[in-house]
Amino acid sequence: MELITVERAEQIIQSQTRDYGTIRVPYEHSLGRVLAEKLVADRDLPPFNRATVDGIAIAYRAYKEDGLRSFTVNAIQAAGETPLAISSTNECIEIMTGAALDSSLDTVVRYEDIVVANGTATVNDIEIKQGQNIHLQGKDKKEGDVVADACRLITPALVGLAASVGKTDLLVKRLPKVAIVTTGDELVGVEENPTPYQLRRSNDVTIQSVLTRYGIQADRLHVNDDYDTMKGTFQRCLQSYDVLLLTGGVSMGKFDYIPQVLEHLGVKKLFHKVRQRPGKPFWFGTYQDQQVIFAFPGNPVSVFMCLHRYFLPWLERSLDVKISSPQYAVLQHDMDFSYPLHYFAQVKLEVDHQGTVTAQPVESNGSGDFSNLIYTDAFMELPLEKNKFKKGEVYKIWPYNV
Amino acid sequence: MELITVERAEQIIQSQTRDYGTIRVPYEHSLGRVLAEKLVADRDLPPFNRATVDGIAIAYRAYKEDGLRSFTVNAIQAAGETPLAISSTNECIEIMTGAALDSSLDTVVRYEDIVVANGTATVNDIEIKQGQNIHLQGKDKKEGDVVADACRLITPALVGLAASVGKTDLLVKRLPKVAIVTTGDELVGVEENPTPYQLRRSNDVTIQSVLTRYGIQADRLHVNDDYDTMKGTFQRCLQSYDVLLLTGGVSMGKFDYIPQVLEHLGVKKLFHKVRQRPGKPFWFGTYQDQQVIFAFPGNPVSVFMCLHRYFLPWLERSLDVKISSPQYAVLQHDMDFSYPLHYFAQVKLEVDHQGTVTAQPVESNGSGDFSNLIYTDAFMELPLEKNKFKKGEVYKIWPYNV
Structure with a gap:
């Protein structure tokens, strides 16, 4: 049996990526999933000329051309309110952060730079620039602009962005159904009391925990090293799951039935054994060009390494996203x-x-x-x-x- | 009002960490929590002298002192079985990876280095070392040794380690109850249709999403810029939550009631305004030396920055863990x-x-x-x-x- 290199193993695995389609989920439950659509701005961002400070809004030409420094306060405008206009340029509007400016106003002077008394706001002796303290409509994005590309991991910031453009549900990548099957007569459940020659299972819960990061809720099964039991279990798994992650039973031992059983069931072996430590006996195959089977050795460090070095990159490529790049x-x-x-x-x-x-x-x-x-x-x-x-x-x- | 530096703000916040105690959770639901107890090995790791390859187990002195190269196969021993002994040193046991060695055996030769025929295993012309291919009992850890310190983030590997030592439930740090309260008359829910001068809320779901990483399920509330409504809402929150994360209403605006309302309710202001961009109007205080109140400005980038720069380090220090160190x-x-x-x-x-x-x-x-x-x-x-x-x-x- 010829061992293959790590690079060759990676190449073979990456040639077997799968597309599991898409599904809609509420935006509040989309964290950690992979976005499968572009998000576009449903209106300009910001949607109006927005005051970025609290103070007064004025018409700049009254300040610049007419040399005005004092302005009659016409009204106070809170954020969220319909914009208030001035009827004459010697007037101003007291305006709050986040409020929309009427077209009669083009400059905002913050409270720190004015004095308000008896209904009049007087600007301190400072330099004022036209358009200052305004976040102009459409400055960040125009209506219809793409705010997020497809094939991105949905982060907290992206959930917020989806909310801001009113996307209450998001098209995300569907996840593969994954079965984690541990094998080995020496393994008992965590709740059981092992004999002096047995060990408690731990690979299954470790793998399951790693997969939750991707939103995958994998099922865990255990089979003993019995040819027929394995055959039955694997056969059922190949019908119900997209991906099988197996641990143990791929080495030279007399009871290492996994390669035999899988091949007997029609699973096509793509490689067995890689020039690496740990994880040398790693076995990989596919079933009917659909199911993908990663059969890891039983040692916890081998499993952990093969999972991170081979399976996660395969998963990310299948989901068309790059999260844990080397x-x-x-x-x-x-x-x-x-x-x-x-x-x-x-x-x-x-x-x-x-x-x-x-x-x-x-x-x-x-x-x-x-x-x-x-x-x-x-x-x-x-x-x-x-x-x-x-x-x-x-x-x-x-x-x-x- | 004197602005304080980022370093001073950090110092004040870090002086207000809290201890929320501990709670037991099933190990399968402990991922992402903070371990609050030491995990110790319930027995030696490995618990027995363990074959690390498939092959034959022999007594080394028969090979070295007696010069034997052929050994009668006495029996085959699978992993998980009671160790089998040899009665004479010209015998061997065919042994599988993970099986426990009897005390009559001290060396394992892998299948690749032997030929088995007619009940006899003959060692190829290679050098054999005493004790090879055996993972000795207690080599990794002795019974009673600490395998994981307290105050660690529970990672997938740690879940697996807990399983291996039979810890079906784990003592973890209790999490604070957190309320996220958005304020601002211009904000509407994501499902609603904003007028041209309104925006959809997004800060709440962004903060909530960030907190899920720590296992915190924060509640979201919204109040408009009305003094009495705010007072009522904040008062109820101070009774029911450990931490209030507020957004908006802390600037110079006429309707920026939050500092006033909080101080009216007896919340002690520890600082208001920091020499930073974004996030200058950030307000921080405590209530009856218990509740901690972070009042962020309303702008999404300010919120996001203050959350990562101030709140998460405070949270991690309160949980006595360091996850997102700068x-x-x-x-x-x-x-x-x-x-x-x-x-x-x-x-x-x-x-x-x-x-x-x-x-x-x-x-x-x-x-x-x-x-x-x-x-x-x-x-x-x-x-x-x-x-x-x-x-x-x-x-x-x-x-x-x-």
Whole structure:
């Protein structure tokens, strides 16, 4: 069995992206989803000439050409009210932030720069510019302008923007239905009491938690290492889900039935085993050009790495959005890794006072040791072509715990 | 009225952190909460000497001292089974990844390095090391060791770790009850049809969306600019909530009642107005040394900035956790800002191939223009002591949209 490179594995996986269509959701429940339509301004933004301070609105030519400094207060206008006009340029309107200016007014002087007494506002000895303190109609956007492109992650700011243009429901990308299936006779439920030779399941809830960030509510199942039980479970899953994320049972062991069972069910293997540590036995395939099956090794660190390095980029590409793009960081001490494998080191990230992202590798006891994952921030990808990695060199990182 | 500096405002706010106690939640619903207890290993991790590959388990001295290369296969042992012993050192056990080794065995040779035929496993001509391919009991953690400190954000990896040590419920920090109260006669609901001089509310849903990241389900209320209505609403809020986040009505306007109403209700003003743009009219106070009141200006960009610069750090400090610490980035082009104010510029962040975080300022039309917030990633904090900011200089950033 020929092992393939990380780059080749990535290429094969990325060639199998899927389109799950779109669905409408209320804007208040759209956070974290991927926008599938353009948002356009339903009117100019701002929709009117808007006072940006509290003070008086005047006609600038009265100040400039006629040399007026005192203005009779005609009325007070609050935000939200129909604009009030002046009938003569020696008048002004006391106007509040957010209020709309009538066309007879073109300049706003803030309270700090005037004195109001006995119904007259007098401008202090300062320089006034025409149009000051006004946010002009359509300055930000014109009616019909695009305010947000499709294929963007819906952030809090985007939810607010949707509200401001009156979009009460948004077209978003539909999410794949995902089943997480753990395998392994040694695994028991978290509520159960393991024998001295058993372990509690944890990969399923970890994967499920990562997927909630994308709004995916994945189902969790467990099957023991029994050929027929596996076959039945996987068959049902292939009918009901778009994506299967399996853990365990893909190595050389006598009871590592997953590749066999999947192939027996007609799942097409696209690769098995990658030149990487952790996660070497990673298996990937598709079913009837529809379902996509990621079969990860059982070790928690392998699962976590493969999820972030392969599955999430596949998911984001399927949803046509880029959220967790790989980044770069500067290695903070020398590392040796003498196997002909791509090595994914767990690192702690920090941004120093020069604005540089630094990566401090944390020693791990192997792929079974996942207790460091909570103290680290990313996998640093150390290419298989090299064995020695020097302090100060820059490598790609895949952040997690964000 | 003396304006205070950003640093002083921060100091005052940080001196008013609160402790909301703790609560138990099921581990499956703990994601994003703050852990309030230490997690300890309920047994050694791993709990037994664990085979890390599939192959045969042998006694090393038979190989080393007796020179044996062929071993009779005594039995096959799957993961999860009671460990099987050999009765003589010329025997071996075929052992699967994850299985527990009996004390008669101390070394594992993987299938790739042996040939099994007629009940005998023969080791290829390779060097074998004592103890290889075994994850020793207690190597990662000893029973009773701390696997996670208190005051950590609960990430997917931490949920998995909790599962692995059998913690079905977790003590987490209790969250404050938060009311978001928008004010302003010009604001209408998203479902309503605004007149030409009205705007749709958006600050409330934006703030609410940001708070969901912390697990806070804030309530939204709106009151018009009417003194008595405001008084009634704020009074009820002060009885039912821990934190009030208000928007609008804190400037110089004739209907900017909020400071007056709050002080009338006995809320103690700790500051009003900060030397910053946007967000200058920001008001902050406390009620009976319990409730904390952040009264932001009404402009969406001001609200967004004050929320990220002041409220979230206050919240994180109250929860005793550091999630969104300020970072540093390198300014990508010269900027002038000639007012004696701290300036918060909207910037697009990127990590270049040298691992440097770069910040590209995006021109904004003022604090009313929030359409850029969805295309940018952070506020860059440009100190009031300077007016010119040069390309290549490093400043603090406050990320959002993460």
